[in-house]
Amino acid sequence: MWMPVETIAAPAGSWTxxxxxxxxxxxxxxxxxxxxxxxxxxxxxxxVEAYTGLRLLTQTVRLRCRSFLDLERLPIGPVAQVTAIDCLTTDGLNPTLSGTLWEQFGFGLSVGVRPAAGKTWPVLRQVDDAVRLTVEVGYGADPSTIPPPIRQACFLLLGDFFANREDTSPDGVAKATLPNGVAALLANYRMF
Structure with missing residues (x-):
């Protein structure tokens, strides 16, 4: 079970x-x-980030979960690298796990963490935030590194926000929640 993502270091800019x-x-x-x-x-x-589970530009986030089993697939992407893992153990210690104890695997939007060969995870306390990861995510620091379908979805939303600054039309009719094409453009980039 994953807890909400915490942004530790926000991106330096915006997608446009x-x-x-x-x-x-x-x-x-x-x-x-x-x-x-x-x-x-x-x-x-x-x-777009909330809809897909992605982070568009490079940033550092903190992930928290209950079990090492949750690490089989991280709930955010694209993952550049997991930089640190610490945990709450039954002995009351809060160790930062050495990078020799675990390895990152997978690529693209399917990345996980597992014990390194011959290593095992420590025994955890039974709390929702027993495992904590520091992760660098995003497509890069430059907006041009964001895949074109994602940028186009952002522009479609921007255009809709600009043209339709209210939730309803003057006659009180509710408008559609997404402009045509946004869901289709983002379909291959959703994490969940």
Missing amino acids: TTALARTYLSADDDDGQDAIIQGMIDAAGAY
Whole structure:
């Protein structure tokens, strides 16, 4: 059982710039909307990350789970590297496990951690956050490293946010929750 992901070191930037977003939205440079557009950029990126379970740009996160069995598949991606594992053991110690005791395996969006050959996991306390991992995730520091379908889904959301700034139309009819194409573009990138 995985607990919510904690961001330790946020990405240095965003999945796009306000200048590129303005171009995509056909918004004037001098209309004073940059703060609003940046909020929509942030919201589109956050939505895609929540919908897929991915992190778009390089960042460091903390994962917590109850059991070493949970490590067979990490709930976030793309994983660049697991940098540390510590745990709560029955003897009351909180050891950081040496990198010689475990190994990362898999690739792409299917990465896990297992004991190294000939090694075993320590005995854990029975608490929800007994195992704690520090993980570097994301497609890279540069937005151009994000796969094109994911960036296009972000732009579709951005355009929808910009064009439809309310949840309902003037006649009170609820609008669709996602623009056409977002779910299809993200289908191969969902972690769950």
